[in-house]
Amino acid sequence: MNEFEKFLAKNETLLSIKNRRSTREFSDQQVSDEDIQTILCAANQAPSAHNQQSWRFVILKGLRKNELAEFVSLKSKDFPRPSSILLRMAARSIASAPIAVAVVNTGELMDRGTELFKVDKNQAHNFFRIMEIQSSAAAVQNLMLAAGSIGLATVWLGILVLVTKEVLQFLDEPEGEFMAIIPVGYALKTGKGPSKKPLAQVVKYL
Numbered sequence: 001m002n003e004f005e006k007f008l009a010k011n012e013t014l015l016s017i018k019n020r021r022s023t024r025e026f027s028d029q030q031v032s033d034e035d036i037q038t039i040l041c042a043a044n045q046a047p048s049a050h051n052q053q054s055w056r057f058v059i060l061k062g063l064r065k066n067e068l069a070e071f072v073s074l075k076s077k078d079f080p081r082p083s084s085i086l087l088r089m090a091a092r093s094i095a096s097a098p099i100a101v102a103v104v105n106t107g108e109l110m111d112r113g114t115e116l117f118k119v120d121k122n123q124a125h126n127f128f129r130i131m132e133i134q135s136s137a138a139a140v141q142n143l144m145l146a147a148g149s150i151g152l153a154t155v156w157l158g159i160l161v162l163v164t165k166e167v168l169q170f171l172d173e174p175e176g177e178f179m180a181i182i183p184v185g186y187a188l189k190t191g192k193g194p195s196k197k198p199l200a201q202v203v204k205y206l
């Protein structure tokens with residue numbers, strides 16, 4: 001048993017991290033408004049570059065959520081395999097989950113970054129874009145871990161970046177940068193998910 005496994009029995013945070021697995025099929029069970037607020041609070045609690053909190057969360061339910069699923073399914077026909085398959089799978093996950101959370105970067109850090117950080121204008125765009133992406137990624141992970149800790153299942157859908165312009169229009173966030181859609185609900189079936197690489201393969205000590 002490694003150190004991580006030893007810890008799982010006594011630390012709920014580590015247990016949530018270990019138990020989080022992507023779920024792509026959801027049951028009909030609805031998610032309460034209170035639970036939605038809980039996971040959004042967790043997302044909003046994430047660290048962010050220069051504390052700019054340059055994220056927006058758009059909640060899709062009912063008709064609007066289903067319209068997005070239909071749009072993604074339709075758009076999948078414009079792409080070759082395997083992108084078309086991944087887009088169709090994403091559409092099915094969005095359709096089957098009771099809610100989906102879209103995460104969009106506001107661009108505020110990109111707008112104000114040069115003045116805040118006093119960096120060269122030529123470096124600024126790439127630097128602040130990466131900072132916003134990393135901040136939103138932390139928020140997505142917080143949301144997914146919080147969801148898992150209260151019995152909800154999620155999957156991080158990045159494939160919609162392929163249709164980013166249309167998705168931003170759909171979300172009424174045309175100025176933002178689209179990050180991800182996270183369907184949230186109760187898992188239809190639970191699986192172990194793919195295995196992780198051994199630490200020895202991904203860690204080196206200098």
Ligand SMILES: Cc1cc2nc3c(=O)[nH]c(=O)nc-3n(C[C@H](O)[C@H](O)[C@H](O)COP(=O)(O)O)c2cc1C
Binds near residue numbers: 020024086089155192
């Ligand atoms: C940036 C990012 C983008 C992802 N995009 C997709 C996606 O478009 N469709 C999908 O089914 N899963 C997507 N995933 C989920 C991964 O496939 C999943 O995390 C991986 O296979 C490991 O499985 P696990 O989440 O159960 O540990 C994405 C995950 C990340 C972090």
